[in-house]
Every structure is written in structure tokens, then in C-alpha cells.
Amino acid sequence: MPELKAIGFDADDTLWHHERYFELTTASFVELLKPHVVGPHLTEHLHAAERRNVLHYGYGVKGFILSMIETAIEVTDNKVPASTIADILAIGREMLQHPVEAFPGVEDTLKSLVGRYTLILITRGDLFDQERKLAASGLAEYFDAIEIVSDKTAPVYRRIFSRHGEGAPRAMMIGNSMRADVVPAIEAGAWGVHVPSEHVWAMDLDDDPKDTSRFRRFTALPEVLPLIEEVG
Template sequence: MAKILTTVGFDADDTLWHNERFFHLTHARFAELLADYAEQEHLMARLLEAEKRNLGHYGFGIKGFVLSMIETAIEVTQSRVPASVISQIIAAGQEMLAHPIELLPHARQAVEEIADSHRILLITKGDLLDQERKLAQSGLGDLFDGVEIVSHKTPAVYTEIFARHGEGAARAMMVGNSMKSDVRPVVDAGGWGVYVPHGLSWEIEHAEPPLGAPRYHEIPDLSTIAQLVRSIG
């Protein structure tokens, strides 16, 4: 009997390895650097506004985040931010780009187990060089049948990827920690969307779950994803 589900895509950041916690640590460092100029809550709100404005210019990733921090520092200090503070912001970004990869629990086992029976893809957003570095350090690279580093995750993007790498979205699944990027667009494209919540999340990635959609699933962690894949057939 032909398989119903043939292709499984995995998100990378905060699905297979830690990522958002490094942004939170840098947020705290940024607040300390600008403490003489702005309260933390106000500063974080201004930073989020800058990140939203700049997504169309810089895309997702650490480099765009650093540029948004610099822009915010200039704004809240009315262009009086010391060069030493700008230098420390840049250094914080460089530390993020050099941070070793740490896999999330069950990530390797989940990818290895599903790779034995299905075509698996890595589908992630972000800076090309940084995502390639993370994948190389993760030790998971050889397990994937394809890697897609994209600017946006939309139903059209998933439809194109799953048509090119498999038998279309109707026979594909996407697994990730972002309801907005990893789950809803795949369900809208006709595939399975599996939400794996992460303790930390970026406000920009928030979306309501597609409750009632028959191909929507939520699991507590990656320990049960292989069982879910098998149950679909």
C-alpha cells in the first residue's frame, strides 16, 4: 500500500536546536547598555518596532537583529549613543553568531528514526551563512534529503518545496515551534502541521492555532513525532 505521508519537514531554530534563548540573553545585555537612556520595557518595545520595520530590509536572523538594536540605540539616545556602546552591541551579535549549537531533547533520535522510512527536509528561515553554520555543527546535516533556507514561510513556499522534493503538500508534514511559520501555512497548503511548543518565543511569530483542522497536531516534544508519523501511514 502506498504511503499517505511521504515527506516530513523540520524547522531548525528552537525545534531541533536552541536559538531564542540567545536572543533573550542579548536583550538583557542590550537593556543594561542603554539603562541610562531608557527603561527596559520601553526599550524592548522600541526594539520590537524596529525589528518589524526591518524584516523587509534585512530578513530574519542575527544580523538583522543587531542592526535593529543599533537603530534603536540611536533613536532612544537621540543620536547620542557612545561609539563604545555600538561596539558592544556588535560584539554581542558576533558572540551569538559564534555560539555552539546545542540540540534540543529527542531531536537526533526523531530525525534519525523518521529518516529511515520517509524523505526528510530541513526548512528554515534566517541568514544563509548562519543557518548553514548551525546545520554543519548540529551533526544532523547528512540525514536530510534536502535543505531549504527561505526568506518567508507561506503556503505558496511550502507548496513549491514539497512539490519539488516530494509528492506535494497533501502528502507532506511540517514540524516546528512556530504556529505562524511552521504550522498554519502548511495546513493551509493541504499538509499536516505539527506544533512543538518551545518555552521561549518571538512575539512576531505568534498566531492562533488552526483548531478543528484535521491535519493539525500538537505534541509536547519531539519524543512522539515518529509515532505520530507512523500513525498517519
């Protein structure tokens, strides 16, 4: 029997651009706060707020907006004007409407795998925003299952690949995040394939897995196809 039965795909910065909108919004946030804050460390305060708040608000744009507001309040010692808070909310809403642009070769890669493997979109973040991006991408038709989760851990991957395949040992997870897509998938027993993106969130960084034959790295999604043929 073929070893590979199911293939999981991350969404943000694996199928389409995502993190670059966070970076652009961060730059706008810094500009908004310039009249009220003197100092070069505003982005460090924001990233620290993100790390704290992901445990409370989860991943995604809405948690990021709350982190910007919290940061603005903290760094101005509670003196940030209401008009600036309104501006922060406005740039946050723009993020929730950004266009969805798939990376080159993504659709052709999915087309070549449809019907041969169980294809699963596995993404974390706000349900409404992730559903919006998937619909706008035009890629939903290629997936047999959609899993929007609060976080990606080894137990989560085991459950997903058992529900939609024949278990993690016969599955592969492909994504740009070492911490979320690759390391826990390998811990679950699946293949973990890293396709790095140009823009990477600091909380998605991790060391390469050690002592495993199930880790690979490619520069673009279509390059994964020979590996799939080899193991599948």
C-alpha cells in the first residue's frame, strides 16, 4: 500500500501572502504613535504584547489589533488620544479586507494532487477571517477538508490526520512555519515539509528537527511534488 494518504497544507504565507500585511500595518502603527512617543523600541513593545496576548486572544488580526491598542495605552502612560485609538482600529479593519494573492504554482500543485490524496487545509487564526481568505483565494475546491484550529500541536495533527486519513504516519504537513507546521507534525509522526516565506513572524521560528528522516525543506511549493511521488 502507498505510504502517503493525506497531505496537510498551511494557508497563510504557504498558499498566499499574509505576514507582509502585518509588517505594513506595524509600520503604520509606528507612524501613528510618533507624535505621542519618543524612542526606537515601539515595535519591541508591540511584539511583547503579541506574545502575551496570543494566549488570551489566539492568532490572527483581531488579536493583533488588541495588541496595538494595548501597546499604545502602555507606551503613552494611558494618555493616547481616542482619535489615535480610532486610527488603530481603522488600520486593523484594513487588514481584515486585504486582497488574497496566491503564490506562483500553488493552484497547479493542488490540481496535480486532487483525487490522489486527501488534501486538508490546516490553518490557525480567527474563523471569520480565515474563511474569508479561503473563499477569496479560489482554492477551496481543491481541499477535501478544512480545519481552522486555535493552535497547531502534535495532538491536533494526530486528531486531524486520523479523522481525514489513516493517521499521522501516512500523512505530510507542508507549511512556512517551523514552530507550527513542521516540528509538531513530525512529533505527531507525519512528514514535515518546510517551505520558507519571505516574511516570517518571530513566533513561527524554531530550530530544524533533529534525528528524523521525515523533514525536508524546499524553496517553493511545486518543488515538493517529487518528494510526494517518492513517498506516496
